[in-house]
Amino acid sequence: MRLRNLFCSTILVSIATLASGVAFADExxxxxxxxxxxxxxxxxxxxxxxxxxxxxxxxxxxxxxxxxxxxxxxxxxxxxxxxxxxxxxxxxxxxxxxxxxxxxxxxxxxxxxxxxxxxxxxxxxxxxxxxGYFAFVYDSEKLKNPPQSLAELVDGKDAPKILIEDPRTSTPGLGLVMWLGEVYGDKAGEAWAGLKPKILTVTKGWSEAYGLFTQGEAPMVLSYTTSPAYHQIVEKTDRYKALVFPEGNYMQxxxxxxxxxxxxxxxxxxxxxxxxxxxxxxxxxxxxxxxxxxxxxxxxxxxxxALPLPQKSLLLSAEDAAAHRDDWIKSWVESVSQ
Structure with missing residues (x-):
């Protein structure tokens, strides 16, 4: 009986070994x-x-x-x-x-x-x-007179509430930092201070910000000139529109x-x-x-x-972006997140 059990055990081990070898080969x-x-x-x-x-x-x-x-x-x-x-x-x-x-x-x-x-x-x-190009997308059913320039958004007292993304975790958020830095230069901190009262929420990523926008939390969100195409193709509506500004839109x-x-x-x-x-x-x-x-x-x-195309395209070189990134994010933190 012991020999029989040993023989059977040997066969079972051999079969298991072969099976595992086949599984390994198929991985x-x-x-x-x-x-x-x-x-x-x-x-x-x-x-x-x-x-x-x-x-x-x-x-x-x-x-x-x-x-x-x-x-x-x-x-x-x-x-x-x-x-x-x-x-x-x-x-x-x-x-x-x-x-x-x-x-x-x-x-x-x-x-x-x-x-x-x-x-x-x-x-x-x-x-x-x-x-694509970063842009502020707005709900045309809630906002009849959107800002027609970056300056109007930054300085306008009646500018609408906006949703933006954190530049430390989000490429759109970082794009906005580069956008304002490219347009305003050394005065970017002042621009952020002007924009701060309009910012309803800063999210970690694009998905969260755009979700809040489509839920009606704010009439404008930082997104892309191409975002309205989704609503046109999938939802069959042209309710959502992207703004191109005379100062230019930042490319990604x-x-x-x-x-x-x-x-x-x-x-x-x-x-x-x-x-x-x-x-x-x-x-x-x-x-x-x-x-x-x-x-x-x-x-x-x-x-x-049919999507709007900026007449002026903004884009820093990879080297220039790296050179400015920390300072411009620091300016954003000091002006907005506190």
Missing amino acids: KPVLTVYTYNSFTSEWGPGPALEKAFEAQCACDVAWVALEDGAALLARLKLEGRNTKADVVLGLDTNLTAETKATGLIAPHGADLGGLKLPIAWHDSDFVPYDW VEVAARIEGSAHANLAKAFLQFLISPEAQKVIPTTNYMYPVRDIGADLPPEFA
């Missing part, structure tokens, strides 16, 4: 992508991009979603070389110089031929995947990058190349509601053609 590599939460939401581009990329990579895409783009840099700084990320997606040019300085970013190796942006792009570390180019030391370097490179492919770019306009970085022809919804 797919997991590509971990740090991004912001609206990107991975059910209405964001994440689900469609994940499905399309997994169909060709024999891998699993695992999203790690944070509040907003600026929080990504803070997370990478905190984790350092111990980060689990293979790719970071959702930074913009206001953060790229500081992100590169961490030493965590590796050259992307992607073919950028065929990209179409308002600016020339030759960065070897960051891959652009969409772009969102980027992705791969992490140095990632165990899935080739997979990360493939993902970045996929991100700027025609297949992926067709997903961007009606999920992230931003402009694609390549010409997608008829796949760009006609609603985008």
